[in-house]
Amino acid sequence: MSGVLPANLQRTIGQRGRQQMPTKVKTSIRLSPEVIEHFKAQGDGWQRRIDQALKAYIQEHGRS
Secondary structure, eight states: OTTTSOHHHHHHTTOOOOOSSOSSOOOOOOOOHHHHHHHHTTOSOHHHHHHHHHHHHHHHHOOO
16 A cells, blocks of 8 residues: 555554543453453453443343
């Protein structure tokens, strides 16, 4: 691609801009090894799946 795109455009390919508003909060929690193993065994995206499982729990049991 180096012959096709101008140099200034080549530098920006693959670079993301600054996130406008954080969609998630960075935190640290302790989970049992079994929970981590279960979600990691399903492959990439294991943190997203834990997030989805927790959201489903909130929907089912309420926010209180």
